[in-house]
Amino acid sequence: MPFSHPPCLRAGPVVLFLLTVLSATALPVVPTLTGSAQGPGACAPSFNAAYAAGGANPSNPGSATHAASATLGSNQTSREVANMPLSETSESAATAVRPAHHVEGGGFTNPGYGAHTNPSAGVALPFFARRIAGTFSLPVGLAPPRIGDSRRILDARLSAGADTVTWIGHSTLLVRLGDVTFLTDPVWADAAGPIGLGPKRLVEPGLSLEELPHVDFAVISHNHYDHMDLETLDRLGAAGVRIFVPLANRSILPRKARAVTTELDWWQSERVGDATIHCVPARHWSRRGLFDLNDALWSGWVIESGDKRFYFAGDTGMFDGFATIAERLGPPQLAAIPIGAYLPREMMAPAHLDPDEAMMAVEHMAATRSLAVHHGTFVLSDEPVDEPARRYIDASKRSGRGEELDWVLAIGETREW
8 A cells, every 4th residue: 555645645625524524533522431221220230240250242142253254374273252252152042131231232342331321512512613614724843753764773673582662553453472463453545534534644654564574463442534545455455464343343344355364352352373363342443434433333442472471552541441451361462552642631531542651541450661652643632742652751760660661652662571
């Protein structure tokens, strides 16, 4: 997928109506987080109360036995479920037990966090106006720097057998762990929106798709446009890269990607080579169009190999699930945490961490190191482009950890972990 970098930095005029629709359906605005079929009082009293005893997906036994649809190189894929095997769940049990994040009648919710109402018109309307106005002038000068020879540096680290992480931009990472190489939320599009509309990319990706080394699989956290790019996934699927998505997202993908995609529910797992891929909870929401609010699940991911664990939060608001994930799977050696798209708080807080909350999440997980993502690439909210990184570094210093442990990378930068 070749890129023409100058056009992605030019903000041409966009029809007001289309941008308004885009803002309402693709930007991280939270009309509700509980789904239309579930009211404010129907959620579990807390996330931990809902999931302390474990949580396979007994309401969807078919998803438990979904066969692996592709073999990538020498890596054989097999399914394991973190708690009880769903294939052993009886039909009567499946109808009697519904996980707290599944909404009766379809869709998903954030257990324990109640209904989140629309932001007031006094917050939402000015926000949309600022986002529309911002399309005419991109703050390119505030964007993160980009490493020019990133592939050469990456090759040297991989040749040495190191476990590495490379920031491609936004929430896209290239990670090497043990004998597997994988991508998180792979997005190579010039704009985070449908048919080329939406927030424009400020900085070219750290590696082009053609520069990628062999990739075994990719994990997708949810279906918002800045995290799920169908053209990128079509390219990866055609190359035989295995794709993992939360429940009800596979049908969104193009044909070549669907053929190599497996859906997982929270706390379900799959093996690829020597790695185990765990789908874990997040506090977020989903929407791809006008009429599919929360029809598809959102998640984070933990990938472990040997005694090392990598955690990718995807998009999430603050919740007690961070501690639960670490308790059940073990603290991660590296946690990729979103730090941007947090203002205005009345609109963003239920679904996006601010930098101080991101540092709290790292501490709740007892992560050895952290890596800041979800910033510096697309202008999605009101804070200045360079503010999340500065605030995250400050929060790390105040916590007593510091930049040796909590990383803010340049785009295209590779580090060993």
